[in-house]
Amino acid sequence: MIDFELPPALKMVKDFAHGVARDTFRPIARKYDEEEHTTAEEIAFMGPIMAQRSSERRKKPKKDADEPKKPRAETEDRIGAIMSTVVGSEEFSWGDAGLLLAIPGNGLGNAAIAAVATPEQEERFAGKFAAMAITEPGSGSDSGSISTTAVLDGDEWVINGEKIFVTDGKQCDIVVVWATVDKSAGKAGIKSFVVEKDRPGVTVTKLEHKMGIRASDTASIVFEDVRIPKDNILGSPEVKTKTEGFKGVMKTFDNTRPIVGSMALGIARAALEFTKEKLEEEGFQFRYGLNKCRLGAIEREVLVMESELEAMRLLIWRAAWMGDNGRANAMEASMSKAKAGRMGSEITRRCVALLGPMGYSREWLVEKWARDCKINDIYEGTQQIQQLVVARNLLGYSRAQLK
């Protein structure tokens, strides 16, 4: 039944995350924005909490994503890991999105491992901070064109290549690396591998100076004849004729895209709440229900943004709910990120302008939120990539039919 009430367990997640965001993240947000590439010791305590969470989650029986879709009326709604994560991420990002990304054990690599690892792998990599390495200097949106290689040599894979834009690449313990086992097989040859950072041949070559989310590092990593155990591969090593392997890898995105959306949501909400607060201090009101003839210019602007925030959240929740209930949600995940990425940028920029010189000043956090939020329209697939995914699904088009 259509319902928008957070169940008690999720309320707890939300309250906990909000508390951390308010009491821990916000007070140090500016500091780590100014001191890029410094590890925030203040949030180290979150590592064990995150580890315990995911270990608890592991103990619960897992629903097989491939089980046949049940007819509508029979489906029992369940609230799972994705909904819990989007609710938490919104709150954490309300505090500081850069710090959220820097929470030990909360990397995108962890999400990838959680999504496709075997129980043995899950156990082995439990408690590790896992980054995700996909992008290469020559391949951005075109993940299928990567050139990092993995060659099986006896009982070990040998990894060679260069990855850029690795979020938490400096801070992490392990890296989930996308590499091809058979360049001639195209996308079908792409697999993901868990590489421990301390293996010989792994070098962090560069830390990016970024516009925002500066509390989290973004690294370039070179892999030079890095040898890892054979069973560090995630999923099957077999290269299938079609692109199933790659699709499996891409499937991670169906879960991470609503999460990125929720980060945009959390940042935009922070900006809008703060802006309203400051404007209310100046005597402005925000009234619901009036014809626009009777509204002030900025009152109306704020109301429109509130409606957009609600829209963002509902699209994100829908995608998360589908994912948790084992429904194919590639399209809906992209819809939520397309909307949230774009509107997050828009809302934060408008908030900067609404607060005038103070909005532009680094005395307040609004200008930072505008910088932080922009990344959500870019990483994990740009706005344009999300639109492609949505349009292809909508039209029933293949990649060849809609490039």
Place this chain on the structure above:
Amino acid sequence: MIDFELPPALKMVKDFAHGVARDTFRPIARKYDEEEHTTAEEIAFMGPIMAQRSSERRKKPKKDADEPKKPRAETEDRIGAIMSTVVGSEEFSWGDAGLLLAIPGNGLGNAAIAAVATPEQEERFAGKFAAMAITEPGSGSDSGSISTTAVLDGDEWVINGEKIFVTDGKQCDIVVVWATVDKSAGKAGIKSFVVEKDRPGVTVTKLEHKMGIRASDTASIVFEDVRIPKDNILGSPEVKTKTEGFKGVMKTFDNTRPIVGSMALGIARAALEFTKEKLEEEGFQFRYGLNKCRLGAIEREVLVMESELEAMRLLIWRAAWMGDNGRANAMEASMSKAKAGRMGSEITRRCVALLGPMGYSREWLVEKWARDCKINDIYEGTQQIQQLVVARNLLGYSRAQLK
């Protein structure tokens, strides 16, 4: 020198057009919207005036469009036919765009003839109301794919094919028909021909029921073995290896697109002026210079629309000024139409909403202007076609490089 003053001759054009728009067009605008497919006798007097105008223009020495571009400082500014037309069209459209299109002798075909006809042809077709027939049931934006044929048989061309969306197709005397003389030559084979409506084999098969500009008819015309004199072809009959012939035909658009833009401008200006007037009657003010904190919601909306109107006009004027001064202006013509087509729709729709139930009512003309204006974002190349032209020019890309 950068200058925005209308020279006296253009002020006269403007004042004349505005007078006709106010005194003749506006009072009958609703009538011919309701009575679609009725010829507006009230504007018949405009025919001879238009004919005289273009005959006067013919007498003036023509500047050759192909003469080499002079260096910047040497160029002498001239105000020519295009600027005069865009200034006039804005005013006429302020009165009623449908009636403007229905002015005898003011068809797009007339513009095409004026652009490329020989002096002999100009003389022969002087005073005729010329429509333009390009689109076919299977070809909209893709003008290069038309299938109407022209075959030379002795001293005559034989035309066969079906054209749709012929503006003024019912009311006109002659039709400028795009047809191919050599299907295998692709675009290079496309030429335009002047077909007199009373030739045997010309049949108006259908009049469209349209959303707006209902004072002007839009017809389907079938050409069945229609024979016309050999010298009714516009331009050279030779099929060149490249697409020069087609480019010549397309060049007409460089002149007509700013004109379509000016029609959107005139309609949008009518809507905005009317809306301001009505809101002022209700006690609303529109003040220039205040921070948005101090503005009302609809006050700000109106100011933003005013800035857009100014932007539309300046882009149109620039394209017209370039055309009159013999500069290549395909990109700028498309820029002006892309902007005006889109913003015209946007402004008129907002005006409807600003006036509440009265804006939506057929008692006032605002709802009609919103219907009328939309066509300007579609005909003479849709928004998307304009964007393609702009982007290709900007990037230096061919049609193959940017589809």
Place this chain on the structure above:
Amino acid sequence: MISFQPSEEQGQIIDMVRRFAADIVRPNARDCEEDKAIPDDLLAKFWELGLIANSIPEDCGGYGFERSAVTGALISEELAYGDLALALAMLSPTLFAYPILEMGTEEQKKKYLPGFCGETFKFATSALMEARVTFDPTDVKAQARREGAEYVLNGEKCLVPFADRADLFLVFAATAPGTGAPGIEGYIVEKGTEGLQVGEREKYMGLNALPLYRVALAECKVPLENRLGGPGGCDFQRILNLSRISWTAMATGVCNATKDYAANYAKERVQFGEPIASRQAIAFMLADMAIETDAMRFLAWKAAWLADRREDCTREAYLAKLYAGEYAARITDNGVQVLGGHGYIREHPVELWFRNGRGIEIIDGLAIV
């Protein structure tokens, strides 16, 4: 427990209304628009679905299922997917029946609701809007004053559906101007009451199938018991909220129809050797349509869900309609754009949806869940 899944019962209703919209509503929409009239047999076919009687208690002659704003939103969307004007016409009896059902006194329910459970379409309506530029539904100029055992109504209303045929009118008027929503009450005016003057049929940009009238109230007297909710009055803000939810849901239907139609057209229309849907400019326009349509739907659901819980949803219903008004205008504009010249011709429904879509931001009332 968060869920985006309609209940089994709602699923059945959706399926039924969807079929009805596809088989009956859509095929007749253009003719009704051009004829500026809806044949009675269409209304009768809708009546056979029993959707309104469903929500009316058994002791008032109905089937006694619980009325739900969420279910109402689902029905509104599916009907409007067929056609907005017909959806408004078919649901118009609820303009009178639902406020009575929710807020009427026992006497009012007993007296009026059985009329909505009969075999034939019941013409009943409400009058909220007024023909002025700055009209705001919480600031109506129509006034009601008490005079002895009667209320005396004065004012001018517009956009009153079926005023020519309605037996019952629910007229909204203020006891004093400028008191906002709390000062506005509903008054039941029966056909033929002195001072109730049905004026000319109105002409709008769209919605021409729906007969909309001006209605004047000139010293129109009704007994005290004709005030909606009796001495306690009604919760006008809630009526407005329920109306905004319905409008948002209907906007969703219009937008969804536009998206589907434009997407199918774009896949079939070949230009430059390929379907236009294979061009990013067109494909991304369609993607945006899908995104905004879904968002609009969920905003309606969220507000409706709050309304069903009897929580205040003034903010949510207002924001939903704000969103719907803006995006419905954009989406129906893009529907025409995708079809190009063909979209501008009255042959394709996008032309009609463009005109209908522009009413959504402007109009309040005219529908209720």
Place this chain on the structure above:
Amino acid sequence: MISFQPSEEQGQIIDMVRRFAADIVRPNARDCEEDKAIPDDLLAKFWELGLIANSIPEDCGGYGFERSAVTGALISEELAYGDLALALAMLSPTLFAYPILEMGTEEQKKKYLPGFCGETFKFATSALMEARVTFDPTDVKAQARREGAEYVLNGEKCLVPFADRADLFLVFAATAPGTGAPGIEGYIVEKGTEGLQVGEREKYMGLNALPLYRVALAECKVPLENRLGGPGGCDFQRILNLSRISWTAMATGVCNATKDYAANYAKERVQFGEPIASRQAIAFMLADMAIETDAMRFLAWKAAWLADRREDCTREAYLAKLYAGEYAARITDNGVQVLGGHGYIREHPVELWFRNGRGIEIIDGLAIV
């Protein structure tokens, strides 16, 4: 006679400034931003162009060419094409010099203008903005009261460029609050005047190369003759208009730079086997950037042209800046978007232009034509 063609002389100035922006401004922009400082030799190189002395009459030591707002807009755009912060820094002496030139008394001109015709960069500035959410330049809170032979200034200013090094300040204050533009006058305050307190350097989202300071005025006394324009005062609205024209022109430069950079990148960046510029989503974004940038430029020209004719251009300058603020934010956002992840990194200038672009809507003053 309508023309979009700069004069021959303007063409030469454009060429010169364009070369300067390409050779000197752009290559140093990122370093200045990161170092939060502009080396004096850059300012010196700008000074050698003689652009400011050009406009100053010969009897005040300048070259005596006519000052024109149109020419000023052309210069503003070309410099900002190089970098906005450096453009603002280099042109900052005009914040003081141009109002004196236009509205100063003969004594003020004779006293102050020769200082702008020397061999070295003249540090002079103006103080208009104030650090509040609702700041409006026609509603400044800083006040001036007359006390005998002096004006006494009180208030707090922000965004004062080079306040640390400026010899001369033009401070805008109201004689009474709430009197709008007509009640605001400019006061010349020399460095070292008692009560003129240069506060902390400010930190903003962008424009970090430009040293911006808080400046407080605490019972700061200046002689009567230090009021801009003397007893008649100044035309503050015109100063504001000239500032808005300059901002719009500078926004045009930033947008044009973004468009060019993004277009070149898009042609070189290959994804899925083709340059991303060959995709409509990217190509059309670039087309829109070009359209809006050109529109912005012409809005600046139109207002400047009116200003040069001494016609009231309050409306045109306001609308131009309104347009520039909105579209500069959108275009610089899209500049980052075209570059994707690379646009988010401080290596590419679009990252900087994104941050600078967000100041345009907010800031008034800080530049003048």
